[in-house]
Each structure stands twice: as structure tokens, then as C-alpha cells.
Amino acid sequence: MMKKYALLALAALSLTPFAASVAADGDDKAKPKYNVLFIAVDDLNNDLGTYGNTFVKSPNIDRLAERGVRFDKAYTQFPLCSPSRSSLLTGQRPDVTKIYELQTHFRKNLPDIVTLPQLFKNNDYYSARVGKIYHYGVPGQIGTDGLDDPDSWNYRVNPKGRDKTEEPLIKNLTPDRGLGSALAWRATEGTDEEQTDGMIAGEAIKIMTEKKNEPFFLAVGFFRPHTPYVAPQKYFDMYPVDQVPLPKEIPNDLDDVPEAALFTKPPHWGLDEAKRREALRAYYATITFMDAQVGKLIDAVDKLKLADKTIIVLWSDHGYNVGQHGQWMKQSLFENSARVPLIISVPGGTKGKASGRTVELVDIYPTLAELCGLDPKQNLQGKSLTPLLKNPAAPWNKPAYTQVRRGQIFGRSVRTERFRYTEWDGGKAGMELYDHQKDPGEFTNLAKDKNFVITVNELAVLLKKGYPETEQETGR
Structure with a gap:
């Protein structure tokens, strides 16, 4: 047991500044x-x-x-x-x-x-x-x-x-x-x-x-x-x-x-x-x-x-x-x-x-x-x-949101690790869905593909979560 504690103490001493700050579990003095x-x-x-x-x-x-x-x-x-x-x-x-x-x-x-x-x-x-x-x-x-x-x-x-x-x-x-x-x-x-x-x-x-x-x-x-x-x-x-x-x-x-x-x-x-x-x-x-x-x-x-x-x-x-x-x-x-x-x-x-x-x-x-x-x-x-x-591969479920304005309408997009889904003017001016696993160049818009109806619906919900004011703007 003593040997185990000695090894732990030695490991703590060898921690890098970044790792030491993590090990301190929020102790600002250690940072x-x-x-x-x-x-x-x-x-x-x-x-x-x-x-x-x-x-x-x-x-x-x-x-x-x-x-x-x-x-x-x-x-x-x-x-x-x-x-x-x-x-x-x-x-x-x-x-x-x-x-x-x-x-x-x-x-x-x-x-x-x-x-x-x-x-x-x-x-x-x-x-x-x-x-x-x-x-x-x-x-x-x-x-x-x-x-x-x-x-x-x-x-x-x-x-x-x-x-x-x-x-x-x-x-x-x-x-x-x-x-x-x-x-x-x-x-x-x-x-x-x-x-x-x-x-x-x-x-x-x-x-x-x-x-x-x-x-x-x-x-x-x-x-x-x-x-x-x-x-x-x-x-x-x-x-x-x-x-x-x-x-x-x-x-x-x-x-x-x-x-x-x-x-x-x-x-x-x-x-x-x-x-x-x-x-x-x-x-x-x-x-x-x-x-x-x-x-x-x-x-x-x-x-x-x-x-x-x-x-x-x-x-x-x-x-x-x-x-x-x-x-x-x-x-x-x-x-x-x-x-x-x-x-x-x-x-x-x-x-x-x-x-x-x-x-x-x-x-x-x-x-x-x-x-x-x-x-x-x-x-x-x-x-x-x-x-x-x-840990660059740590569990992570946060998507990324990007938007742009065209005159008086907005295009709004959500990116997951596999898909990009975009609505123009809340969908009234068009939608896009790209499967980056199979189509990294975004050459095939799957938004109207019957095989991706569930994906479109799921991503539409995710998009709305990222833009809480979208519903008000589009009158939906």
C-alpha cells in the first residue's frame, strides 16, 4: 500500500501544468x-x-x-x-x-x-x-x-x-x-x-x-x-x-x-x-x-x-x-x-x-x-x-450551427459529425442535406430523398434547438 501511495505522489509531481490544474479539481491556486x-x-x-x-x-x-x-x-x-x-x-x-x-x-x-x-x-x-x-x-x-x-x-x-x-x-x-x-x-x-x-x-x-x-x-x-x-x-x-x-x-x-x-x-x-x-x-x-x-x-x-x-x-x-x-x-x-x-x-x-x-x-x-x-x-x-x-476523442454530442443572411431571409445550418442540414427561410426557400460520410464534397442533396426522411426530421428539430428565434421569424 505504501508503495502505491509513493507512486501516486511521484506521478503528481511529474504532472504538466495543464494536467496539474486538472488534478487540482478546480483549485485556482494550483493553476x-x-x-x-x-x-x-x-x-x-x-x-x-x-x-x-x-x-x-x-x-x-x-x-x-x-x-x-x-x-x-x-x-x-x-x-x-x-x-x-x-x-x-x-x-x-x-x-x-x-x-x-x-x-x-x-x-x-x-x-x-x-x-x-x-x-x-x-x-x-x-x-x-x-x-x-x-x-x-x-x-x-x-x-x-x-x-x-x-x-x-x-x-x-x-x-x-x-x-x-x-x-x-x-x-x-x-x-x-x-x-x-x-x-x-x-x-x-x-x-x-x-x-x-x-x-x-x-x-x-x-x-x-x-x-x-x-x-x-x-x-x-x-x-x-x-x-x-x-x-x-x-x-x-x-x-x-x-x-x-x-x-x-x-x-x-x-x-x-x-x-x-x-x-x-x-x-x-x-x-x-x-x-x-x-x-x-x-x-x-x-x-x-x-x-x-x-x-x-x-x-x-x-x-x-x-x-x-x-x-x-x-x-x-x-x-x-x-x-x-x-x-x-x-x-x-x-x-x-x-x-x-x-x-x-x-x-x-x-x-x-x-x-x-x-x-x-x-x-x-x-x-x-x-x-x-x-x-x-x-x-x-x-x-x-x-x-x-x-482527450480529443472524449464523448461529445454538441452540434455546430452556422447561418447567413440573403437579403431579408436567413439560411441556417446544423452540422453533426456525419451530416449537414440547412434550411433557407425556414425551409420555404429550400433545404439541403449532405451525408459527409459518403459525400464530403456535398454533391448530392438528400433533403428530398425518401430514404432520409427520418434524418431530415431529426435534424430539423436539432436546427430549431440551435435557433430559438427561428420560429418567431418565419411565422411557423
């Missing part, structure tokens, strides 16, 4: 005061090495995944910048924030809400922002505060690089569309450090260096790969345009898709294959450029000896279509637009594992609050991911 490095990437989809894309070069995000848990089924609540970021940073879903567009500030609707960075600021963390965390119009508002929230920060920086000053030199493949929503690109001269994202990385490292001896919440928001796709020439050289693979498409793909589901009209905005490869090459080049800046942040954490007390979170505000179903960019409820990369690395925690559970961006706020022992003192609509950070 180390973690820093948080909160990395936001604008318009990044899952075309990354760690997510299985063998063409795109993302070595630094890949190595971050080896330091933590990669979530393979993580979803945005609204595939558009401001609604998504407002939801994540307040811990509330879009139907609570009432942010469905790019102009309204969330404080107009939720004046007293405590945001995620504000929670840390209120608990004696140094809260700083570099670049885009809340919404900015890109490229128009680069170098400004955009729709920032001053209450969230002790300090904020808005770099502006040559990508902004050389805007007139950008090539627009879709000239009828403004640069912020166009397929537009430029391969520039000069160095990474002259670009806005390179400057963002440099400013963030300065803050980490200055504040390395006190707890910090450092939010670093990269603008790329948001269009216009601008990066130094060397990143374009990594992707010969004739080798860029276009997504699979099938004849008559859109025959069973509701009209409301389509954002890009006509498909591909009429661009031929050569121009689509040109645009996709530029998107991938900017991913690799942004990835290099992420690498600088990871290196700085290690060089400053902060790795054993810094949680690193990397997320994107939404996914990005690059030609699937003829669609480009965001604002759709197809998988490529709704799904996001999400990686969380906790000191001493699980490393190099993937979780296949359905999770949401709104879950990040409660997760960081729990990991750092902070009480939000308000209701949060997400669920802490700490069980999945300890």
Missing part, C-alpha cells in the same frame, strides 16, 4: 497564470498541410498543430467577418449580437457585454491588439482602428505596409467588384517586413518581449489571405500556376441546390479556368506568406522562454470557397465556407492530436476563461473545449 497568444487569420480556409492539403505549404501552422490539438470539424457561426468576430469575441451567437453585416458595432446592441480580451484586461492581464481582431474593411481600413472595441485593450497597434500604399498596382480579375470582394492579386518586390502582416508580426514580438515577465493576452490579427492577395514574389514562385489544382466539379452540380444557397453568380463570376488558377495561386501564395509570419511568433515564444506558460490559439473567422460548386469566398453554408481551421496549444497539454468532434468559434471564449481560471460573470453561449483538449 499557473497562463499568457494567451491569440492569432486570428482573415479568410483562411482549411487548405493547409496539417489538414491534409499536400499542395499548400504551411510549415509553421503545421508545427503549431504538433504542439497542440487540431480541431478537424470547427465551424464559424456566420461566414462573414464582422458577424463572426463579434460572436467569437462576445461569446454570443449572431442572433444575440444582432450583427449580420459589416457596418454595425456590437456595442450598439450589447453595450455592457464583457468581451474575451476585456475579461483578461479586467483580471490584471496586459491586453494588447496588433492588426485585425474586430472587423476592418480590407483593404480600405488597413492602418486604422476599423470597428475596434477600445474597452477590450490596454494597447493597440495598426500597422500599414506597402501592400496598402501600392494598392493601385493590384491586378483585379473581377473588375466589377471592389478590391475587398474581388479576385485580385499582386506579387510584390521587397521583404516580408515591408508588408502589413510582416509589420504586425514584428510589433507583436516587441510586445511579447516587453511584457514577458507579466501575464498578457496578446491578440495578433493577420490580414492575409484576405483579398487582395498580396505577398512578396518569392511566395508566388512556390506555386507554378499551371500546377495549381482546381477543386472537383461535376456536371449539373447545382440542379439540386436551392437558389438562395448561391453567393457567386454566375458560377466563378464567369472566369475561365486559367484565371481561376491565377486567383487560386495568389490565395495560396498569401497563405504561405501569412504562415511565415505565424512562424516568427512561435519562434519568439520559444526564444523568450514563454512556451511553458503561453496558450496559443490560431483561428480563422470563417472558411473560404475557392471554386467548389462554382462559389468563391465566404457567405455560403457549404462546408468550405462554414468550416474553419482551429488549433489550440496548452502548455503541458495534449500534443499532435486531432479531434473530430463538431466545435464552434463561440466555444473559444469559455475555453480560455476556464483554462486561465477566469469567471466571465455572464452567460456564454459556447461550451468549453477543455475536455477535448485533454
Whole structure:
């Protein structure tokens, strides 16, 4: 018996900080005061090495995944910048924030809400922002505060690089569309450090260096790969345009898709294959450029000896279509637009594992609050991911909800580990059901298939649970 107790005591001494905090069973004194490095990437989809894309070069995000848990089924609540970021940073879903567009500030609707960075600021963390965390119009508002929230920060920086000053030199493949929503690109001269994202990385490292001896919440928001796709020439050289693979498409793909589901009209905005490869090459080049800046942040954490007390979170505000179903960019409820990369690395925690559970961006706020022992003192609509950070395959029955607005109607979608089910205008403008086990490309809409009547009914109930105001809005 004595030997058993001795072994248990030895095991307790060898626990990592993360494991020790779990073993303490809620004893805040046992929890180390973690820093948080909160990395936001604008318009990044899952075309990354760690997510299985063998063409795109993302070595630094890949190595971050080896330091933590990669979530393979993580979803945005609204595939558009401001609604998504407002939801994540307040811990509330879009139907609570009432942010469905790019102009309204969330404080107009939720004046007293405590945001995620504000929670840390209120608990004696140094809260700083570099670049885009809340919404900015890109490229128009680069170098400004955009729709920032001053209450969230002790300090904020808005770099502006040559990508902004050389805007007139950008090539627009879709000239009828403004640069912020166009397929537009430029391969520039000069160095990474002259670009806005390179400057963002440099400013963030300065803050980490200055504040390395006190707890910090450092939010670093990269603008790329948001269009216009601008990066130094060397990143374009990594992707010969004739080798860029276009997504699979099938004849008559859109025959069973509701009209409301389509954002890009006509498909591909009429661009031929050569121009689509040109645009996709530029998107991938900017991913690799942004990835290099992420690498600088990871290196700085290690060089400053902060790795054993810094949680690193990397997320994107939404996914990005690059030609699937003829669609480009965001604002759709197809998988490529709704799904996001999400990686969380906790000191001493699980490393190099993937979780296949359905999770949401709104879950990040409660997760960081729990990991750092902070009480939000308000209701949060997400669920802490700490069980999945300890065991990525832990039991989990929470679906993921994503919505978008088309004029005056909403599309609302629920994602389980197997299915995606979507209703447009409460079903009046169409429904979609995709079986991701057999059809990961979402080519066959099963919503009217008699063999899936029970599935549709079950998912319709699940959808309504996620959107309690839906019934009132649709008059059902």
C-alpha cells in the first residue's frame, strides 16, 4: 500500500501544468497564470498541410498543430467577418449580437457585454491588439482602428505596409467588384517586413518581449489571405500556376441546390479556368506568406522562454470557397465556407492530436476563461473545449450551427459529425442535406430523398434547438 501511495505522489509531481490544474479539481491556486497568444487569420480556409492539403505549404501552422490539438470539424457561426468576430469575441451567437453585416458595432446592441480580451484586461492581464481582431474593411481600413472595441485593450497597434500604399498596382480579375470582394492579386518586390502582416508580426514580438515577465493576452490579427492577395514574389514562385489544382466539379452540380444557397453568380463570376488558377495561386501564395509570419511568433515564444506558460490559439473567422460548386469566398453554408481551421496549444497539454468532434468559434471564449481560471460573470453561449483538449476523442454530442443572411431571409445550418442540414427561410426557400460520410464534397442533396426522411426530421428539430428565434421569424 505504501508503495502505491509513493507512486501516486511521484506521478503528481511529474504532472504538466495543464494536467496539474486538472488534478487540482478546480483549485485556482494550483493553476499557473497562463499568457494567451491569440492569432486570428482573415479568410483562411482549411487548405493547409496539417489538414491534409499536400499542395499548400504551411510549415509553421503545421508545427503549431504538433504542439497542440487540431480541431478537424470547427465551424464559424456566420461566414462573414464582422458577424463572426463579434460572436467569437462576445461569446454570443449572431442572433444575440444582432450583427449580420459589416457596418454595425456590437456595442450598439450589447453595450455592457464583457468581451474575451476585456475579461483578461479586467483580471490584471496586459491586453494588447496588433492588426485585425474586430472587423476592418480590407483593404480600405488597413492602418486604422476599423470597428475596434477600445474597452477590450490596454494597447493597440495598426500597422500599414506597402501592400496598402501600392494598392493601385493590384491586378483585379473581377473588375466589377471592389478590391475587398474581388479576385485580385499582386506579387510584390521587397521583404516580408515591408508588408502589413510582416509589420504586425514584428510589433507583436516587441510586445511579447516587453511584457514577458507579466501575464498578457496578446491578440495578433493577420490580414492575409484576405483579398487582395498580396505577398512578396518569392511566395508566388512556390506555386507554378499551371500546377495549381482546381477543386472537383461535376456536371449539373447545382440542379439540386436551392437558389438562395448561391453567393457567386454566375458560377466563378464567369472566369475561365486559367484565371481561376491565377486567383487560386495568389490565395495560396498569401497563405504561405501569412504562415511565415505565424512562424516568427512561435519562434519568439520559444526564444523568450514563454512556451511553458503561453496558450496559443490560431483561428480563422470563417472558411473560404475557392471554386467548389462554382462559389468563391465566404457567405455560403457549404462546408468550405462554414468550416474553419482551429488549433489550440496548452502548455503541458495534449500534443499532435486531432479531434473530430463538431466545435464552434463561440466555444473559444469559455475555453480560455476556464483554462486561465477566469469567471466571465455572464452567460456564454459556447461550451468549453477543455475536455477535448485533454482527450480529443472524449464523448461529445454538441452540434455546430452556422447561418447567413440573403437579403431579408436567413439560411441556417446544423452540422453533426456525419451530416449537414440547412434550411433557407425556414425551409420555404429550400433545404439541403449532405451525408459527409459518403459525400464530403456535398454533391448530392438528400433533403428530398425518401430514404432520409427520418434524418431530415431529426435534424430539423436539432436546427430549431440551435435557433430559438427561428420560429418567431418565419411565422411557423
